[in-house]
Amino acid sequence: MTRPGLMAAAVLALAANGVALVGVARNRAGEPRAELNLTEREAPLAWVGDENSGLSLRLEWAEPRRDWSEPGWFGREELEAAGFDCSLPLDAEGAELRYRKVLPIEAYAALEYDGEAWRTWLAAEEADLAKAEAEFRRGRLDARAIDWQRQRMKGIRVGHTRLFLIDVDREAARLRERHPDGSRTLVAHALVRLDYVQPWDEARKKQLPPFLRGSVESLLVDSLHVPRAQRATLGGREDQLRRSPVTERGPMYAVRVAYGSRLEPWIADLRSLAPTPH
Amino acid sequence: MNRAEAQRRADRIRAFRDELADLERDQVLALTAEQGGRLRTHQDALLQRLAGEFDIDLSDTQKQMSWGMRIASLLGAIALCAAVFFLFFRIWGLLGTPVQVGILVTAPLVALALTEFAARREETLYFATLAALAACACFILDLSALGAIFNMRPTQNAFLAWGAFALAVAYAYGLRLILAAGILCLAGYLSATVGTWSGFYWLSLGYRPENFLLGGALLLAAPELVRHRRCHDFPPIYRIFGLLSLFIPILVLSNWGGGSYLRLQDSHVEVIYQIAGFVLAAAAIAAGIRRQWREVTNTGSVFFVIHLYTKFFDWWWDWMPKYLFFAVLSLAAVLVLLILRRLRGVFRESAP
Numbered sequence: 001m002t003r004p005g006l007m008a009a010a011v012l013a014l015a016a017n018g019v020a021l022v023g024v025a026r027n028r029a030g031e032p033r034a035e036l037n038l039t040e041r042e043a044p045l046a047w048v049g050d051e052n053s054g055l056s057l058r059l060e061w062a063e064p065r066r067d068w069s070e071p072g073w074f075g076r077e078e079l080e081a082a083g084f085d086c087s088l089p090l091d092a093e094g095a096e097l098r099y100r101k102v103l104p105i106e107a108y109a110a111l112e113y114d115g116e117a118w119r120t121w122l123a124a125e126e127a128d129l130a131k132a133e134a135e136f137r138r139g140r141l142d143a144r145a146i147d148w149q150r151q152r153m154k155g156i157r158v159g160h161t162r163l164f165l166i167d168v169d170r171e172a173a174r175l176r177e178r179h180p181d182g183s184r185t186l187v188a189h190a191l192v193r194l195d196y197v198q199p200w201d202e203a204r205k206k207q208l209p210p211f212l213r214g215s216v217e218s219l220l221v222d223s224l225h226v227p228r229a230q231r232a233t234l235g236g237r238e239d240q241l242r243r244s245p246v247t248e249r250g251p252m253y254a255v256r257v258a259y260g261s262r263l264e265p266w267i268a269d270l271r272s273l274a275p276t277p278h
Numbered sequence: 279m280n281r282a283e284a285q286r287r288a289d290r291i292r293a294f295r296d297e298l299a300d301l302e303r304d305q306v307l308a309l310t311a312e313q314g315g316r317l318r319t320h321q322d323a324l325l326q327r328l329a330g331e332f333d334i335d336l337s338d339t340q341k342q343m344s345w346g347m348r349i350a351s352l353l354g355a356i357a358l359c360a361a362v363f364f365l366f367f368r369i370w371g372l373l374g375t376p377v378q379v380g381i382l383v384t385a386p387l388v389a390l391a392l393t394e395f396a397a398r399r400e401e402t403l404y405f406a407t408l409a410a411l412a413a414c415a416c417f418i419l420d421l422s423a424l425g426a427i428f429n430m431r432p433t434q435n436a437f438l439a440w441g442a443f444a445l446a447v448a449y450a451y452g453l454r455l456i457l458a459a460g461i462l463c464l465a466g467y468l469s470a471t472v473g474t475w476s477g478f479y480w481l482s483l484g485y486r487p488e489n490f491l492l493g494g495a496l497l498l499a500a501p502e503l504v505r506h507r508r509c510h511d512f513p514p515i516y517r518i519f520g521l522l523s524l525f526i527p528i529l530v531l532s533n534w535g536g537g538s539y540l541r542l543q544d545s546h547v548e549v550i551y552q553i554a555g556f557v558l559a560a561a562a563i564a565a566g567i568r569r570q571w572r573e574v575t576n577t578g579s580v581f582f583v584i585h586l587y588t589k590f591f592d593w594w595w596d597w598m599p600k601y602l603f604f605a606v607l608s609l610a611a612v613l614v615l616l617i618l619r620r621l622r623g624v625f626r627e628s629a630p
Binding site for chain 2: 005266
């Protein structure tokens with residue numbers, strides 16, 4: 001190889017690979033920042049095309065309930081902590097234009113596994129079912145509707161994710177300080193968005209005062225590659241697992257997910273679970 | 279001398295012979311038999327030498343065949359890239375992580391070696407183009423698959439690496455197709471980086487078309503800042519992509535004011551970019567004529583017409599009968615033709 005351009009291309013390819021692999025090694029060196037024992041409920045198999053022999057798990061997470069007519073747990077203060085500039089008062093001239101033009105930013109999200117957020121959410125779902133049962137007994141709900149709600153709740157109990165978003169910040173360290181338990185809470189890169197909401201009061205037929213509301217659009221890494229060594233655990237049942245949703249049968253495997261110094265995850269362990277009794 | 283220069287020389291000799299034949303037929307100029315013989319011998323020898331050294335086309339038929347080969351090589355290269363991607367994803371699940379990494383890291387290097395091998399054996403570089411594009415595809419696959427295997431956070435820096443790699447290969451062999459691929463990657467990197475300056479996530483680059491403007495300006499300036507002594511046919515590629523990076527965002531913003539950074543009403547933003555589009559297209563046509571950059575004139579003309587027709591559509595499509603709308607379009611085309619013909623006349627008068 002005598003051409004300088006060719007040598008430059010070869011060196012560049014090697015350097016880029018070197019940078020990427022050193023980054024991986026640094027991420028995985030030392031004690032993981034978080035290590036969570038999840039199940040198929042929180043990490044189901046991701047979809048892949050027919051001609052793709054790779055296998056990955058998809059991190060499944062949920063948000064605490066909140067009413068669309070209020071900011072809930074993710075309001076102006078949290079948006080500022082996440083890195084948005086919310087200093088312009090909402091009633092100032094041009095505020096709507098300015099806030100509507102804001103694009104998503106990269107920040108950090110804390111997700112809690114099988115904690116208070118999940119229990120609160122589950123209790124609210126149970127309360128909704130109890131309310132529906134009462135309506136059914138009073139004859140205000142038909143049998144098909146209540147049956148659908150019962151089936152849904154059954155699915156939630158055995159198969160819904162217990163990984164819940166609980167906090168957001170622009171500093172990962174600050175987030176970890178607030179949620180120090182690395183076996184229950186993971187801190188990950190997330191895409192956070194700001195919405196300018198102007199609710200409409202249908203009863204009084206008037207516009208309510210506007211507010212800012214935050215949400216997490218996605219985790220930047222929500223796919224976990226399954227290395228060949230760990231695939232054996234699934235015993236070739238991938239297609240079967242994909243065909244029947246986890247909410248119908250309960251989780252069939254447990255997965256230990258570790259997060260390193262660069263907050264990039266990997267599968268530390270994957271093992272089979274006994275079928276959930278229904 | 280490179281292949282493009284050799285081809286130009288051969289074309290000049292062919293044009294000279296045709297013109298000389300016409301002049302002799304019209305009895306304006308007649309070389310003596312000895313002069314004619316000497317000239318023919320010299321030119322034949324020169325053409326044979328150029329054909330031997332650079333594998334150039336010596337006839338129109340050969341040129342047409344070359345175009346066919348170029349198209350076949352482009353289609354083949356695209357198909358080869360797809361084959362590389364699909365092959366890897368077909369087998370990667372069967373391989374352990376070290377083998378996956380080994381294949382990914384070595385694939386672009388092997389493809390580079392193939393490019394060099396092909397370039398040493400064939401002056402026209404059709405096979406080298408194919409191998410070079412495969413090298414770029416392997417490198418793109420390399421970094422993206424590494425990201426997937428190790429669950430890495432996506433970053434725009436990958437576009438910088440891909441763009442620099444493609445540019446290095448393009449300049450090594452003088453391959454315009456690879457240069458275009460490299461420019462696209464670099465434009466993507468620059469636009470994403472500009473977006474992050476405003477604090478936004480880099481993948482939101484498409485939501486603010488203005489992110490592409492700086493990259494477009496830099497691409498336009500590149501051939502002025504860096505002299506291309508060896509790769510004479512590269513500056514037009516920079517200029518075309520530079521203009522596309524300016525015109526396309528302006529065209530989008532002239533119809534979608536909500537995508538702008540400007541904190542103005544959408545309709546005001548659209549008017550600003552409509553004016554900017556017309557002014558820039560006219561400036562491109564003028565600059566192209568003045569500097570004899572045919573690609574700049576053509577790109578400017580195309581976007582001038584697109585801006586014009588977009589405005590016509592906005593103003594008249596809903597209320598005008600369709601026959602009248604299309605009649606107005608054709609009248610506008612006639613008007614553009616008349617203006618361009620007048621301009622052409624002016625330039626013919628000023629030509630030596």
